[in-house]
């Protein structure tokens with residue numbers, strides 16, 4: 619009995635996460651990327667409070683995984699409209715949140731899609747969201763940002779430049795990935811810490827966003843290629 623417990627606990631926890639995500643979200647098409655459906659919430663603060671109350675106590679991260687962020691929406695749109703970017707290639711969706719970007723890559727023929735997250739709820743959401751869209755995305759609870767993203771040939775990042783400390787880690791990570799030959803694509807709706815001079819714009823979209831999260835209903839969002 620005791621010997622079996624350690625290996626059973628993560629499975630039980632993941633199962634509880636899946637039930638929680640299904641209960642607290644609605645499965646619906648992503649505005650601007652209607653080809654993809656995600657388990658999404660309406661009210662971030664209410665969901666965050668419920669998550670802390672029921673699932674972990676104070677100190678859990680905000681439920682980024684329950685929303686399609688403008689940067690991710692733009693990258694997903696770009697990938698769906700430019701399948702040659704990912705077709706037959708190994709893709710890493712870094713800081714994947716819901717897994718939206720990884721799902722888009724998988725739908726357009728990526729060979730392997732890994733979606734890396736540091737939030738266990740996000741990893742559960744990625745699995746659910748991949749399944750409902752009929753694709754395989756390998757969600758991983760791992761921080762890869764000190765590496766170079768190998769072996770991915772394409773590194774996709776939606777909305778990762780919204781905090782100074784995070785940006786200070788993500789820019790060198792993305793630069794290391796580009797230096798070893800990976801194609802690096804970032805989606806960003808004008809966040810404060812994106813160093814624009816290091817990137818080349820490849821597309822710009824008017825992305826509908828959740829007004830409660832962004833204080834507006836549409837954000838001009840740019841898809842950038844590093845280098």
Ligand SMILES: C[S@@+](CC[C@H](N)C(=O)[O-])C[C@H]1O[C@@H](n2cnc3c(N)ncnc32)[C@H](O)[C@@H]1O
Nearest residue numbers: 682686687690713714715734735736737776777
């Ligand atoms: C604003 S959300 C963007 C999610 C998704 N890419 C999108 O655009 O919808 C940022 C995400 O980055 C994740 N994150 C932050 N630091 C990370 C790290 N070092 N490795 C992986 N994920 C990270 C957070 O957990 C959060 O889900």
